[in-house]
Amino acid sequence: MAKARPRKSRDAEVTRQAILAAATAEFARKGLGGARVDEIAARARANKRMIYHYFGSKEKLFTAVLEEAYGHIRSAELALPLTELEPEKALEELLRFTWTYYLAHPEFLSLVNSANLHKARHVSNSVRFKASGPPFIGMVKSILDRGVAKGVFRAGIDPVQLNITIAAIGYYYLTNRFTGEILFERDFMSKTALAERFGFNLVTILRLVEKRRENETDGVAISAGQG
Amino acid sequence: MAKARPRKSRDAEVTRQAILAAATAEFARKGLGGARVDEIAARARANKRMIYHYFGSKEKLFTAVLEEAYGHIRSAELALPLTELEPEKALEELLRFTWTYYLAHPEFLSLVNSANLHKARHVSNSVRFKASGPPFIGMVKSILDRGVAKGVFRAGIDPVQLNITIAAIGYYYLTNRFTGEILFERDFMSKTALAERFGFNLVTILRLVEKRRENETDGVAISAGQG
DNA sequence: CCTCAGAGTAACCATATGGTTACTCTGGAC
DNA sequence: GTCCAGAGTAACCATATGGTTACTCTGAGG
Known part of the structure; x- marks a missing residue:
């Protein structure tokens, strides 16, 4: 019965992508330490040798997986047509996007956890990775600015902190x-x-x-002291 | 030079604790898959055999580590004297407790991530683990109830959701x-x-x-539709 | 139609790994 | 002082693992 599998047709890009997809699933499921190179090769229906051929090592493959995952969410973010919406609605849509993206891509959450377990060592030198930060922040900042100008958002909100919070409240619940x-x-x-x-x-x-009264920038006293 | 290390004095509990502490550090640093039993034994200055003697397997050791970690934060929570404080202040102290606990125990955050990477499989049958949930929730609920009675918090807030959010905004930032x-x-x-x-x-x-006006339970329209 | 870079394969390797065997030693109970 | 449960140790084992070697095959360019 065991008919020898026909040699896979030669297509570097297809194989590379298959490996990347298999690795994404495997790393997401088991973490970097728990993932197995043999298993990735099997999932990708590729030979293990190809992994080393295209990626060099398990850790470099992990880097490639992270770069791709971040690149993917970044592209999706940038495609959001938020500038056409009123600031309140734009913020809501941004929150909804984050939430639905997390729901549709659970592997992304898991990969972010894995990257951070290893102190982001695998992406700290990645130009591709670094490129996925600024766009999102610019988006949040622009929404905030428009809201302040319109008089519906309070001034002085740090877009980075807001951005982290938007991610956090969805991310934590799901992971x-x-x-x-x-x-x-x-x-x-x-x-x-x-x-x-x-x-x-x-x-x-x-x-x-939200802004609650005229001339009020923050209705709650900020007692940020940490002891 | 290599003087043979003197045989460790016989104390089951001390050894067990040393193994647990070493395992906590190792699992937190590398995850379940990346942690090494040999390394845990070495860190604990114990023999690897003792790990199997006391815990049975690497996975059961992981369960013990999680049980202890959750038991620890639970004890600390229960020791908080929040009932003596006004609800606003009690909520602030609860948030501060969560934040400072996370800062003081980064290994806890990492272990929670690891537990969830494995879909909580290692604690799903643990009575000890299950016991660490309810107390905290009771605390949040009581603070909310007091705040509503006092007229400073709006009614109808789900204590579980609030609790998750309190954890999320600190946890995500740190991990x-x-x-x-x-x-x-x-x-x-x-x-x-x-x-x-x-x-x-x-x-x-x-x-x-916070409650903002009389007879107002929620100033923001809840549009919860997910499409 | 030939050529050959490089895509693809299978078998292999040194070492690491979770787990076990077979043993010795110790300190509290009597 | 004697005894022995069980604490502690070292060496060992089968297998898994990341990575490599040595090879064959294919399809696009000339």
Whole structure:
């Protein structure tokens, strides 16, 4: 029965992509330390030798996977047509984009965790990686500026902090849902649960940025002391 | 030169704890897949055999590490004297506790990530683990209830969602700081940066819960639709 | 139609790894 | 003082693992 698999037709790019896709899945599922090169080769229906041929080492393959994952979300972000929307609506859409992207690409969340477990060592020298930061921040800043100009957002909000918070409230819920479901005895992934969480997050962000009275930049005293 | 190390004195509990501490560090640093049993034994200055003697397997050791880590934060939480404080102040102290705990115990964050990478499989049957959920939630709920009674918090806030958000905004900033520092070209861990983040988070939470007008339960329209 | 860069393969290797075997030693109970 | 449960040790094992060697085959360019 075991008919010898026909030699794969020669196409460097196809093979490279297959390896990258297989590696993305494997690293996301098991982390860098738990991922197996043999398993990646098998998933990619490629020979293990090809991995070393195209990527050099397991760690460099990990770098390539991270670069691609960040590149992907960056492209999707940049394609968002937020400038056409009113600032409140633009912020909501940005939050929704983040949320739906995380839901559609759980492997991205896992890869970010893995990258940070290793102190981002695998991307610290990556030009491609570094390029995926600034665009998003510019977007948030522009929304904030427009909101302030329109008089609906308070001034002085740090776009980086806001950006981190937007990511955090979606990200944490999704990546830590397994322990969360046990501790809180609640289904985190039902349609209702997801809608509830999104609604909660939207309220969180809108309340955070909204301006409440004339000449008031921040209604809450900032007591930032850390001891 | 190599004087044989004197046989360690017999103390089961001391050895068990040393192994647990070493395993906590190793799992936190490298994840479950990247951690090495030999390395844990060496760090604990124990014989590898002892690990299997006390814990049975690498995975069961991982379970023990998670149980202990969650047990530790739970104890610390329960020791918080929040009932004596006004609700606004109690919420602030809860946020501060979470933040300072995360800062003092970075290994906890990493272990939570690892547990969830493996879909919480290692703790899903752990009674000890399950016990660490409810207390915290009860605490948040009680603070919210007191705040509503006092007329300073809006009604209808889900304590579980609030709890998740409190954790998220600190946790995400800290665990993903390595990629964050590259992407945002900013120091995340300087005294100033930490104080800024805490201040931002405090504003986020206080604005989220505060009541703004009489008879108003939620000033922001909840559009929770997910499409 | 020939050529050959380089795509693809299988078998192999040194070492690392989780786990075990077979043993010795110690300190508290009597 | 004697005993022995069980704490502690070293050497070992089968297998898995990242990486390499030595090779064949193919298809685009001339």
